[in-house]
Amino acid sequence: MTGNEDLPLISGSSADGASGGALTATFADKKPKRSDNKTVTFGDAGAVRSLPMWSVISLITMIGGWYVATKAWGFPGDFAATQENPDATDKVLLAACNRAEECGRSAYTQLIGPTTFPSMRDTWSAASSLFTDGFQNKTIWTQIWASLWRVIRGMFFGTIIGVPIGLFMGLNSKARGFFDTPVEMFRPIPPLALIPLFILTFGIGDKAAVPLLIFASVWIMIIAARAGVRNASLQKVRAAYSLGASKWQLLSRVLIPNALPEIFTGIRVALGVSWGTLVAAELVGTDTGLGAMIFQARNFSRLDIIVVGIIIIAIIGVLMDLLLRFLESILIPWQGKG
Template sequence: MPDFDPDASSPSTAWLKRAFTGADSTNARKTVTFGDAAAVRSLPLWSFLSFVLLMAIWYVVKIGGDDGILNDRTFASQKDTWDAFLLLASEGYRNITLWEHTSASLSRVGQGMLWGTVLGVPIGLAMGLSSKLRGFFDAPVELFRPIPPLALLPLFILWFGLGDKSARNLLIFASIWIMIIAARAGVRTVNLSKIRAAYSLGASKPQILWRVILPNALPEIFTGFRVAVGVSWGTLVAAELLGTSTGLGSMIFQARNFFRIDVIIVGVIIIALLGVLMDIGVRFLEAKLIPWRGKG
């Protein structure tokens, strides 16, 4: 029996050579059909097809009759929803324009995410770099992280009163724990050989933090940010029940009192679209700041 030659170039052994030696990694990436996460892209055609499917389900459910759960009193048709949107865009709802509601919600989510990130990321980095700080912050982080923000609504009303302050602080609470965990996890993913190489080149601790640790922790931080954006929009409606007169959540709550199902659906769709747009913006920023992600 002939000996196995790892350098043989026959098609039957070429893949073994690449798999075990990593040779020809560029060509290997071109031929991988499963498992290459960096090569996965969201195809516009499939996104369009899923959107068409959702619209078709909505249409079929509504023409199925008024005897079921989704009748005219509990769910609006596509036409009624579109008409409600046009009316809201031109006249607003209860003397407040749709843009005022939308901009108020964007401002609250933006402020909540900003402060959640500004406060959460440094704490997470500190927990990942210091055993003492990890021990100090571990208890409150693990204690408060599982608490649903909605469970704190009564306390936030008592502490901060009704209005924007309570809503903003509730959104900060919803996002800060996610950012802490993401930053802490990001530090743990940094390859120790990179830190050793930086030390051998004479880098100081601040230089290692800013030029090695933080850049390599950014992928996890961005992932946490995207999760926090979704959680913040999910908490928004409840946050805007805290005595705010503007905001999409406030508009939805007022529409519920008057059984305006069409207005409620318009508000829900706008929240969903804003969440998607913010996620696209974060992904674009992520691609610009950390283009190497997934290409290792």
């Protein structure tokens, strides 16, 4: 290494990454085994990905547990009792409840009795009838869409109300002071506690459910957007200013894009909370949606429909999160790669 060759002159200088190519080539020949990647941590804590095989094993265990429980023991009730009062309705049950010393499983078992957890075969046939004929004159797709459409509206308004307030709070200390009190006051209130209030105030059905979902998501979005803006490093702000950005350009080109990862995480959390809140709200406040379907199935003692409904709710919850993760990897590829 002598003379000018050593000096990386402007014209010919290569990028740092390009040097040492020969070295990486020799290493690339030897494919590292999985165990080579391990670092010293507690157990596997350092591993980024979970192994998909174990997710499959976990699913099989759950299904197997279900199969064994229903097949071997008729878990958890007495199947004979189910045959005695096949026509019993909710009203009968309520009347019995009033008389019974305790209104619990024993009263239910005496009167109606289908306390046997549905077997997988029963559940499967209930699911197929649900997807072909529907339940109570409503197809399953109508119910799913009714639930989803509520969540979409709730999340939409929760986001477009919450994000600007959060951004404003992140940027301005007066706004922070002003909004901090309501945010901290309302955020800890479980949305479900507000169902009676919202039904009496706004009416039943979507009139109560959508505001409830806005309530469930808006605080999360405010906090996410605020954190996103506050995370912007001083260097980025200063760099933008010294490159000639105006205040407005700083906001739109630097602060908001910089806050996107946090906002997206907020959307993921809020969507999970909304989905859970919604189904519970539908149990009492609406006549469409998956929660309402489960409630009606209860009235008809259709445990199989209830189980199918629960499974559908779980699957949709997982699918929504997968979709958001996929969108995140496309829209915010720099996330976690600082």
